[in-house]
Amino acid sequence: xxxxxxxxxxxxxxxxxxxxxxxxxxxxxxxxxxxxxxxxxxxxxxxxxxxxxxxxxxxxxxxxxxxxxxxxxxxxxxxxxxxxxxxxxxxxxxxxxxxxxxxxxxxxxxxxxxxxxxxxxxxxxxxxxxxxxxxxxxxxxxxxxxxxxxxxxxxxxxxxxxxxxxxxxxxxxxxxxxxxxxxxxxxxxxxxxxxxxxxxxxxxxxxxxxxxxxxxxxxxxxxxxxxxxxxxxxxxxxxxxxxxxxxxxxxxxxxxxxxxxxxxxxxxxxxxxxxxxxxxxxxxxxxxxxxxxxxxxxxxxxxxxxxxxxxxxxxxxxxxxxxxxxxxxxxxxxxxxxxxxxxxxxxxxxxxxxxxxxxxxxxxxxxxxxxxxxxxxxxxxxxxxxxxxxxxxxxxxxxxxxxxxxxxxxxxxxxxxxxxxxxxxxxxxxxxxxxxxxxxxxxxxxxxxxxxxxxxxxxxxxxxxxxxxxxxxxxxxxxxxxxxxxxxxxxxxxxxxxxxxxxxxxxxxxxxxxxxxxxxxxxxxxxxxxxxxxxxxxxxxxxxxxxxxxxxxxxxxxxxxxxxxxxxxxxxxxxxxxxxxxxxxxxxxxxxxxxxxxxxxxxxxxxxxxxxxxxxxxxxxxxxxxxxxxxxxxxxxxxxxxxxxxxxxxxxxxxxxxxxxxxxxxxxxxxxxxxxxxxxxxxxxxxxxxxxxxxxxxxxxxxxxxxxxxxxxxxxxxxxxxxxxxxxxxxxxxxxxxxxxxxxxxxxxxxxxxxxxxxxxxxxxxxxxxxxxx
Amino acid sequence: xxxxxxxxxxxxxxxxxxxxxxxxxxxxxxxxxxxxxxxxxxxxxxxxxxxxxxxxxxxxxxxxxxxxxxxxxxxxxxxxxxxxxxxxxxxxxxxxxxxxxxxxxxxxxxxxxxxxxxxxxxxxxxxxxxxxxxxxxxxxxxxxxxxxxxxxxxxxxxxxxxxxxxxxxxxxxxxxxxxxxxxxx
Numbered sequence: 008x009x010x011x012x013x014x015x016x017x018x019x020x021x022x023x024x025x026x027x028x029x030x031x032x033x034x035x036x037x038x039x040x041x042x043x044x045x046x047x048x049x050x051x052x053x054x055x056x057x058x059x060x061x062x063x064x065x066x067x068x069x070x071x072x073x074x075x076x077x078x079x080x081x082x083x084x085x086x087x088x089x090x091x092x093x094x095x096x097x098x099x100x101x102x103x104x105x106x107x108x109x110x111x112x113x114x115x116x117x118x119x120x121x122x123x124x125x126x127x128x129x130x131x132x133x134x135x136x137x138x139x140x141x142x143x144x145x146x147x148x149x150x151x152x153x154x155x156x157x158x159x160x161x162x163x164x165x166x167x168x169x170x171x172x173x174x175x176x177x178x179x180x181x182x183x184x185x186x187x188x189x190x191x192x193x194x195x196x197x198x199x200x201x202x203x204x205x206x207x208x209x210x211x212x213x214x215x216x217x218x219x220x221x222x223x224x225x226x227x228x229x230x231x232x233x234x235x236x237x238x239x240x241x242x243x244x245x246x247x248x249x250x251x252x253x254x255x256x257x258x259x260x261x262x263x264x265x266x267x268x269x270x271x272x273x274x275x276x277x278x279x280x281x282x283x284x285x286x287x288x289x290x291x292x293x294x295x296x297x298x299x300x301x302x303x304x305x306x307x308x309x310x311x312x313x314x315x316x317x318x319x320x321x322x323x324x325x326x327x328x329x330x331x332x333x334x335x336x337x338x339x340x341x342x343x344x345x346x347x348x349x350x351x352x353x354x355x356x357x358x359x360x361x362x363x364x365x366x367x368x369x370x371x372x373x374x375x376x377x378x379x380x381x382x383x384x385x386x387x388x389x390x391x392x393x394x395x396x397x398x399x400x401x402x403x404x405x406x407x408x409x410x411x412x413x414x415x416x417x418x419x420x421x422x423x424x425x426x427x428x429x430x431x432x433x434x435x436x437x438x439x440x441x442x443x444x445x446x447x448x449x450x451x452x453x454x455x456x457x458x459x460x461x462x463x464x465x466x467x468x469x470x471x472x473x474x475x476x477x478x479x480x481x482x483x484x485x486x487x488x489x490x491x492x493x494x495x496x497x498x499x500x501x502x503x504x505x506x507x508x509x510x511x512x513x514x515x516x517x518x519x520x521x522x523x524x525x526x527x528x529x530x531x532x533x534x535x536x537x538x539x540x541x542x543x544x545x546x547x548x549x550x551x552x553x554x555x556x557x558x559x560x561x562x563x564x565x566x567x568x569x570x571x572x573x574x575x576x577x578x579x580x581x582x583x584x585x586x587x588x589x590x591x592x593x594x595x596x597x598x599x600x601x602x603x604x605x606x607x608x609x610x611x612x613x614x615x616x617x618x619x620x621x622x623x624x625x626x627x628x629x630x631x632x633x634x635x636x637x638x639x640x641x642x643x644x645x646x647x648x649x650x651x652x653x654x655x656x657x658x659x660x661x662x663x664x665x666x667x668x669x670x671x672x673x674x675x676x677x678x679x680x681x682x683x684x685x686x687x688x689x690x691x692x693x694x695x696x697x698x699x700x701x702x703x704x705x706x707x708x709x710x711x712x713x714x715x716x717x718x719x720x721x722x723x724x725x726x727x728x729x730x731x732x733x734x735x736x737x738x739x740x741x742x743x744x745x746x747x748x749x750x751x752x753x754x755x756x757x758x759x760x761x762x763x764x765x766x767x768x769x770x771x772x773x774x775x776x777x778x779x780x781x
Numbered sequence: 782x783x784x785x786x787x788x789x790x791x792x793x794x795x796x797x798x799x800x801x802x803x804x805x806x807x808x809x810x811x812x813x814x815x816x817x818x819x820x821x822x823x824x825x826x827x828x829x830x831x832x833x834x835x836x837x838x839x840x841x842x843x844x845x846x847x848x849x850x851x852x853x854x855x856x857x858x859x860x861x862x863x864x865x866x867x868x869x870x871x872x873x874x875x876x877x878x879x880x881x882x883x884x885x886x887x888x889x890x891x892x893x894x895x896x897x898x899x900x901x902x903x904x905x906x907x908x909x910x911x912x913x914x915x916x917x918x919x920x921x922x923x924x925x926x927x928x929x930x931x932x933x934x935x936x937x938x939x940x941x942x943x944x945x946x947x948x949x950x951x952x953x954x955x956x957x958x959x960x961x962x963x964x965x966x
Contacts, residue, residue, distance in 0.1 A: 116799055123886040125857045126866040129800045172804045185965050189840065193960050304956040316930040317951045320908055321888065322958045324846060326875065327965060334844035338914030345909070345919060349926055571956040672937065679938030 091131040094122070098136060105140055109157040113164070115140075179203070183554055189329025191512060191563045192337065196327070197574050198514050202550055205521055205581075208292075209528070209543040212285060216536050219281040221253060223272050227264045228253075243480060244404050245473040254476065256534040257469035257604035278606040279616045282533055286589060293582040300575040319344055336563045367429040374428050378421065382446050385413055386453055393457050407477035410450065415485055418443040418519055436515055437576055444580050447523050448587050451530045455591050459598075466604035468534045475531025475538060479524065483545050486520050491556045498560025512561040517553065518577050521546075526584035533592055788812070788827040801873035803966075808869065811966055814839070815868050823865070833861035836868065841964045846911040850891045875964035884962050885952040889945050899942035905931055 099105055104114055115136060119129050180203055188196035237248035251258050264272040323341045328334050392406060399405060421439040430438060458471040497510040524542055531538045596613035607613050610620070618624045624631040636642065789812070794805040803811065815831075816823040818838050823829050833852045842848045852861040855871040863871070873879060874887050894904045905928040913919050919927070935943055935951050943951075952958050 120800060120802065121880065121883055123883060123890075125855070126797075126800055126870055127857055130796075133800075168798075168804065172806050188965065193963070197960075307953075314934050314951050314954060316927060316933075317935045318955050318957065320905065320912070320927070320931055321892065321948070321951060322955050322961045323912055325961050326841060326845060327961075327963055328844060329840040331844055335914055335916075338846070338912065339917055342913040342917040342919060345913070345923065345927055348930075349923060352930070571960050675937050676939060679940060682938075683940070 087128065087131070091128060091135060094124075094128075094132050095135045095139060098132075099139060105143060108153070109161065111140075113160075180550065186329075187554060187557055188327045190333055190558060191561075192325045192333060193327050194514060194573075195512050195557065195563075198512075198518055199550070199554070201518065201574065201577055202521060202546060202553070205525055206543065206546040206550065208289070209539060209546060212289070212532070213539045213543050215285060216281065216532070216539050219277055220259070220536050223264050223274065223277060224253060224259055227260050227274070240401070243477070244401060245476040245480075246403065250469060250473070254535055254537050255469040255472040256536075256606075257466040257472075259536075259606040261606050261608050275606040275609065275616055276620065279613070285532075286529075286585070286592075290582075290585050290589060293578070293585055297575065297578045297582045300578055304571045304575045315348060319348065333563050371428050371430070374424055378424060378442050381417070381420070382442070382449060385417065385446070386449050389413075389450065389453060390457065393454075394461070403473070404477065407474065407481055411478060411481040411485060414447060414450065414482075414523065417446055418516065422516070433572070436573065440515065440519065440576065440580065443519050444522065444526075444583070447526055448584055451526060452587065452591055455530065455595065459595055464603070468605055472531060472535030472538070475527055476535055476541070478527050479531070479538060479541055479545065482520075482524065482527075486524075487545070487548055487552055491552050494556050495560045501562075510561055511563070512557050514573070520549075522577065522580050522584065525581055526588075529585050529588040530591070797869065801869055802876050802878040803869070803873055807876075807966060811869055811872050812865060814966065815865050828865045830858075830862050830864045831868075833863070836861075836863045847891050850894065854887060854890045872964065872966055875962065876966065877963060881952060881959055882949070884959065885949050886945075888952070888958075888962055889948050892948075899944055900948060901942040902928055902932075905943075 098115075098118065101118075104111060104118060115133075119133055119136075122129055122132065124132075180199070184196055184199045184203070187199055241247035241249045245254065249255075259278055260274040262274065264274055319341065323344075325337055328337055389410065392409065397405075418439070421442045425435045425439045428435065428438075454474055455471060458467040458474070461467075462470055494510050501508070501510070524545065528538060528542045598612070602608050607616060610616055618634075622630065624634065789809070794808055797803065797808045798805050801808070812823075812827065818835050819829070819831055822831065833849065833856075836852055837843055837848050842851060845851065849861060851871065852863060853859065855867050855874075856863050857867050874883060889900070892900055892904060892908050894907050895901070900908075906924055909919065909924050909927050932941065932943070935947050937947050937950070938944070
């Protein structure tokens, strides 16, 4: 009850605070800013030695003050020495840091690394610290267990360092991406990083697939040599002579492969476990990566949405930009964004009428319905097309061409259509990304289902593999030749001065190409192991072509692109497509298996490779019943319920914490006002202007007011000279004139100069304070 | 460039590795870049002090609106002239491995033009003015508005200036800061 009243009261206060115009509030609080800062530095919160943040800030405060001294002080090195002493003393307050064991040494090293000081200062501090540590160490023998632990820790650290070194020397495409970043800013750079990441991932996949699946099959094939004839068209369609080749699922052997040695290699096991392990492993990696990125860019920064202006001001400039042109564009776009934000803000005051809002809402819904209809319609058309019994000879190729055309053109339509809607720019990007992804994943699922259902008697796996192969091949033609050519010609037209606008590097569309390829790869890898190689090579080529395209033909985007969150969304889509693949393949594997071809033709279902081949459940009824129990819907339902409860609980907690944050913010504001009030009161008291006399027993030797008065105000305090006039002078110089005037007329100027002055008062003063309190 | 390695002993490299966010290889790479700014001088003395004008030849710094501030903040003699160690320090803070807190610390000092350990109204004005290009200048009123808004959003304790804690709070909540405040070696 009490609490409720309190908070209600606080709310009133807040309202009172917030209804006052900001400018007047500020001009009040800005009064005597400089002199006040000195007093504020004496507050207990500023003097906690164990507060790391303060530790670091204190140092830089001293630094700032020392900087001023340095100009007219001859013995600057002496100051540096003193500063190092301060840092060491404050670090000595951390018990854990000062112990004499390797772990503490590592901690010390990290603490040193994080010091916001120059290398010389760090070195200085390190020397002093190690002297202090060896002075303190008691020379206790370390137990065997601890020694082992440290040794392991060191070994691990050394390995990690060496790994980093190796990665740095192997980091491919470092210079090209850096150059692109210099030209276009970090957003386009992040597209290339995404491309590089996918390339590295596929390269890894390639190595594993080739090593465990393809090479054994080659060894097997060597034994029975047969030659097939292939035409050029077969390479494009993947049919004819290529059907029964290493490229596709159907070719793989279904029994043991025994070469001349005694060892046997069971091909079905190898095929199954390589694929499943790769899928699951990469699913894990992708999930982790996406979750990490999501946490970093969405959850941990979720409170930052309100800092629109501050973000623009402090994070607006892209420090990686190199060329004049890019810098100019960056500056211009910042200008435009400031303008936009300001106009948006003034517009916010005029509330939008509900009719308008309703209109926008209806438009959004209508367009979404249209897009969904378009997607469903094209899927339906595709289904009909697939089922059409055509007299054409290369009908399959025709279907693939149509598919590629649809998948290239629809995203463009989505990009245009989304402009009709009323979304924020970032949301509209996500919306069109999601739509495109829906189309791609839907198409591939449809193909999978079509081949599995309609051609179950023949080798449908190979047919699907061929389909995927054709899609990758045709998309290569589009994304490696047609689109770059288009971009180049647009760039040329621009350079000849025939067109006003140069082509911009379209990150969204280009990223979609990558996601599309990766999705096809996820779907097709199971049925066409060598597809991995094709996609990897394609990404390799794509990198160089896109690089040339970007550097030669494109212009930096006129709008600043916020890369961090978009990147997360891209990762999310890649993960999502892998999940869809796993879902599709999993449900198919529990249903069918080709008896006509492939490594699993000996089993009734594909999953029998595990249940019959490895575990041999037929002979172990107990294990079988346990397994059957676990996959019952009841158990899984229970698990789901449990997860739901957990999520609900966490959500409730996060909401509670958000409320707490709001309350703490208000309290902070009120505290600051209290501080303001008290400081004014102190100033008044010190000048004898206070009408009511404060109770003297309130100010015991322990109170901070007392200390403040003793140390700041008493002119005879040795070791601490408070030179207000000089201080306010030096601190105020950078401020607008109005503040200077105000400060000049303040009471600090009226004080007589007390002769010999020492501007390094702050740290001396705080030393004094620290020593005394100890 | 081949003799880049011979200019440092193993201990020196280890020392740099301990005190910065770089590996030994990266330190050497940084030195190569530093040397490219003034080949003769640095070839003579590996830790030569280069004047600010020379340091500003570095591509990323050349176009940066805060270039002089960056040099001043990292210069050990506080006048903008940088030795190799200062340069290494700078690159280490701007590198990808530097934690957000360290970056925020230096960003704060860069934006704190008058050195009073607060980002006040005048500092904010200066930042906004420098951000926009010379050809498209924001009007005085607009800058005033932007500054007002920044303070409104971020100045939690209402004292008309951003303290480091408040600044760090903004940075902490910004997903783009680490992307933006980065110079690749």
